[in-house]
Amino acid sequence: MPDPRTLRLGGWALAALALAELVSVPFSISGGVYERPGVVGEPPGWLVAVVVPAFVVSGAVLVHVRPRNVIGWLLLVSGLLQVTNVAADAYGTRALTDPDGSLPWGLAGAWVASYTWFPSLMLPALVLPALYPTGRAQGRYWRWHVRIAVTGIVAAVVFVAVGGAVDDTVSFARMPWQLPGWLGYVVGIPVVVLLGAAAISVLVGTLVRVVRAVSPERQQLLWLLAVVVAMIATVFVSSRWLFALSYSLVPVAVTVGVLRYRLLGIEVVLRRTLLYVPLTLLVALVVGGLTTMLARLTPDGPLPLLLSSAVVAVLVIPVASRLRVLVDRFVRGRPADPLGVVDRVGSGLEAAHEDPVASMLEAVASATGSSYAEVDGPDGHRLAVVGQQADGTAVLPLRHAGADLGTLTIGPRPGGLRVTEPDLRMASVLAPHLAVVVRSQALTRELEHERTRVAAATSSERDRLRRDLHDGLGPSLSGIALGLEAASGALESDPAAVAPLLLRTREEAAAAVREVRRVLDGLRPGALDLHDLSGAVRDTARSLGMGASGGPTFELRAEPLPDLSPAVEEAAFRIVAESLTNVARHAGARHCAVTLARADGHLRIAVVDDGQGPNGSDRHGHGLESMRRRASDLGGSVTVGPASPRGTSVDAVLPLAGAAVSAP
Structure with a gap:
């Protein structure tokens, strides 16, 4: 894969190409091109100058900061396709209606404009939510969704491109080939099914993902949904510039959600919006409905308004309290139970593991939601690691019984820039438990090392005793036995030889005693069996x-x-x-x-x-x-x-x- 510098240069090159195409549009439509005979479409408005830069600049900035994040490239490609559609349509219209026919490739421009608009809208709508905010599909479900969405988009583009239809801006533009009508049903129905399935999948899957997500991913998703919902709301407004403005905010919101979501107080904005908008509607409905009903009974006087205000005062306070809890849970997610986490960690310690430190580290990473966790010994040697190296890590000391056992390093949650304060507190609670496991494993290694040392010393001592007894004491005892046997035989045949034989036997016995003492003196000290x-x-x-x-x-x-x-x-x-x-x-x-x-x-x-x-x-x-x-x-x-x-x-x-x- 290209290095980050090459990727950044490529991103800015695509942005420059898109802006150059945007600059070419005014030249293509100048001179009243859209007023010529045969031109039935409308010229592109100034709104293109807002939407296209929003996409390409946001994408280029995101590629520059996170060159390997696919989201920045999706924004760039979407903006480039949008401006290519507009520029090709404008050029094709001018070339096809030019009286002297001096401009070439007019039909090609109309042909390119006929299909480039579709992926420019479908990529951010169907693919981007599955990759947001990390640039990678989270889980098998979203990987399959991306495959289905991309397959449907590519199939639709190919079908339109080879189908013979061109953009309808110029009424007499026709491609030199035409496919049979029945092919539209054979290919079009599967394409519609794929795209429909992808649209339902992205809608339902994103809502489920928001409900299941934890901070900060939940806040990032809610931030994007809030901007998209605001954009969809402008569809029902007749003002085109309001829709274009809200649409141009989508790539900006995506970039902010990926890079700087913590700096904007997104959580505060979402909580207040979701809390006060329903409360405002509730107050308006209660006051308006009760006032209208009571006004029929007592049309004169302040009684309808006073009664409506009293009902609102009694109703809104408990509703607001309950709604605040629901909004907090929706925005922040269900708060983690520290006692429950510690209980799960304790249950994990009761089970047998080949590497208890790695098992405990996985439990800590799961409890804190960290994408990366590592335990290092006091000498800096890595004892266990979970996940891939990440930026924005936090380091906690591991201590037990006053001894420094190393450090615990945890990374931020997936997509996060740094470790949050709640996650850091949770890691601090679990660090002493991890220190106990680290210490127990160190003691186990020391015990195994000591057992090996004692076994080797015992084997060496046994070999020495066998050698000394065989080479020293064994011959001495054999000599004593032979001397006594010779003395016994000499008692009858040569009594005078008995005394010298007994003297030599006595000397052999004394030598054997000295050998026994030497062997005993050479025994391995007992202190070395107990200590190093x-x-x-x-x-x-x-x-x-x-x-x-x-x-x-x-x-x-x-x-x-x-x-x-x-x-x-x-x-x-x-x-x-x-x-x-x-x-x-x-x-x-x-x-x-x-x-x-x-x-x-x-x-x-x-x-x-x-x-x-x-x-x-x-x-x-x-x-x-x-x-x-x-x-x-x-x-x-x-x-x-x-x-x-x-x-x-x-x-x-x-x-x-x-x-x-x-x-x-």
Whole structure:
């Protein structure tokens, strides 16, 4: 489809062409053309100069602002067809009656004028209401209506164009061909049926649409209907200029209804018109009828007028009150029940959904009538979206239990320029419910992530136990069994060999005990099964009395980390736990800080205290050796040194080669 700039240029080009044709009309009818022999029609009046610019300028403005809205193009085409009909008729009349016959294409002009008037009237009457105000047919019913209307209009134009009839302005104009009369019944009846069905459909369908529509579409439709009804009323007035003026207001009203309907107080005008016009008629009928009747009984005196005024005073007040309610409901539509909306949303939450956030967002969009709705997380990541991106959106925060969970963005109703105040209030009422759903889904994702992490750690620990028992403790127990069997056999054959065999068996048993202790010492810490690395470190510090009354203060600085492999996670925890134990038992520190960060593909750990310092005691013997062994097994390192201005700093670097790449 062409870009908006090309569409705008095309719209103004069509408008310029229509105005150029309009300017050519005075030249075609000058010199008393319509007074020549054979001319039976009337010359176009000045009213054409009002109607045509109203259509083409309104259409060009609408195309310029909304180039992809079909309504602007319908107005342009309708105005262009109207002026083409007038200009072709004027030129054809001049050319056909010119005494010297110097002007060509006279019959062609009369032929074009014979059928261009029909689509210029039928397009805005039968097609435009189905597309108003968005430029798109709303629903299957209106799509079928547009197909039927366009089919009927095209069929009628083709039938008239090839039927041989020409415009009757020049009495002797005839086309060189004539179709048989029976063809008019064969083709004309289906065309009449199609156009009649389209006319009934647009009338009934528009009234039903007005009743069912909600703000602001209801006000837009009522605005158009009010102008059309005013135009139809002028048909019964003998003044042609009044009809032309009201007809020229239709395209202006369409453009205003699409672009600037909120700026004119349309709703106020409609409400007051629909309220005060019936009340005025009621008062006039009551006063006139009662006065006439009572005047027969008491022809003299003010009694008839006084009684009529009293009846009006008693009757009009309740009627006006009831009529005001009906008018408000008709103009504004039935107001939404907030409790009913919340109840429907709650019922939707009770049902099972694959994506509860998207389901809840659909309920919010439906309750507010929004054409577009979106939920974004606190990091700007889109969680769910409904509809197509629109202008004039409103953004609401999503908060639950003091936590910022992201934002809710809602768009205006279809055809609206911005979100209305009632819709914004409704969205504000539903936002906390949506925040609860967003939070519950986030907790579900965290739980699933934690379950996966624990399952992976458990599997890794099971594999390590199987390997240690098979490779270490299994051979030791087998050696003990063989030693005891050999000692039992030597009791009879070589008693002197029993003692050495039992000694070796004892050494094997001691080695097996040491292996059992090694396996037990290597078991995965239980804190890592309950928490991630940060949570396990915080839990260990709390168990050592850090952060409690009388103990050193504790601070944990943890950056977002990837999913750590069980080996890296366990080694990091053991290093931090050993360092915290040394701080609690030996350092005499008042403050301890732990930092967990990722840099250059490594996990960097820092444990800093303000205690006695590394030379204050020999507290790093076996603990330091254990930490260094765990780090070196993974290809990392551990260094211990003084902190500034006092205290000890333990720095460890562990490679993340075994870590998952996706962050939680």
